[in-house]
Amino acid sequence: MSSEQEAESIRCLVAKVGLDGHDRGAHVIARAFRDAGFEVIYSGLHKAPEEIVQAAVQEDVDVLGISILSGAHDTLVPKIMDGLEEYGAKDDTLVLAGGVIPDEDREGLKEAGVAAIFGPGTSIEETIEFVRENAPQR
């Protein structure tokens, strides 16, 4: 292995936002991403949108996965997107949403800039594949 070779790794932030204490899904995703060879930063529970933005910007993540099971996605996700835009990070961060998100809300989230929404029943492989194919080339 040449030490000069590029050592790029896909960096992901797995984030729990708002008043939502259900983090099993986020844990499963974090672990699966790690096993797929990604570098995963886990935010911890009950984070405010600003905290997620701060972490995403400072860690310079390629992928931001937001897990929401509280139903507050229509409020929280746009706040995160605005924050990313403020720091010039919106365009080259792949934002994913997971959790319980009704079909009728999906269009709105996509318009806000979410690349894909993975609801209950999505296979882990599918999610990993999506990240591999769509992680931004910088």
Add this chain to the structure above:
Amino acid sequence: MTMDADDESLLEALLAGEHRALARVISKIENRSPGYRELVSELYAHTGDADVIGITGSPGAGKSTLVDKLAEEYRDRGETVGIIAIDPSSPFSGGAVLGDRIRMASAVGDMDVFVRSMSARGTLGGLSTATADAVKAMDAFGKDKIIIETVGAGQNEIDIVRTADTVAVLVPPGSGDDIQTLKAGILEIADVFVVNKADRDGADRTVQELREMVHLGEESGLAGGSGGHHGADVMSGSDAAVEATADEDEGWTPPIVETVATKGTGVETFIDELTNHRTHLVDSGTHAEKVRQRHAEEIRTLLREDVHSLLEDELADSGGIDGLAEAVRLGETDPYSIASDMLAPVETCIENLETETRGDGSSQE
């Protein structure tokens, strides 16, 4: 060294204080993406103002929590903080879960605390270089205090933490015999000892044991105390004669601070001791010596890596390592002969260079 236009504007943005630019530069350093060397080389001109603090200790000692409180206190004093939190990565998948951020709650919403998680990407040796370069980036950005946090597990971590001017080693109470096991390597690098979770049973005893150890070390000159970083130096195998004198922390006895990081108790005393050590370094002239020595190590590492990658190319040209390894397996040759054969042209090259440059005084080493 010249940079392309993108890197040029990235550097400008970093120097102008854009957080995103700092984050991007650190990514480039971590990824070793094209142009990162030119970038880091430009950064050097803007470094030297930050105070670099290394914090290490066993898993669960409370490093992240203490770092968080440290950052909070520094912010209260009006100083900006950069934190590099290092987590191990899986040697199998290369993946990692970087969890130190979870415990850094007081940094939240304050962009002047810049937390960056890093993991070893395959080669551990590369991590200390990447960490040192990331410190440069934060320094150039204008951070007053830069904290490197890493699990004190072995030689690589020691190398990482030696990037710092001042090293604090966390020892959980009730370690008892653990202190004995810590002795090899980790304890020698401590400039300040912190007994965290000091409200727990056994804290007094741990402080006592540490104190004894520090004094013993002073008498024998082998561990802790004036001996400073001997153990680490001997192991890193570099110019022992130079470093033995270079690393002598003349007259510094590592203080032992008791903290309860979760409550913030003792953090101010801890900061005072860090400042004391910094003052000591500067006053005694050890600081300049340390910095010089660190740069020497950086140069060595870079040269080693560069020569290594040159040889990798040569290796690929001669059919890759697999073929050679197979030849060894079949008993046709041996690793030593292969290494000599491959290095022969390099040696000839260097000899030629020496004859060419003889007289103008420039050394090729």
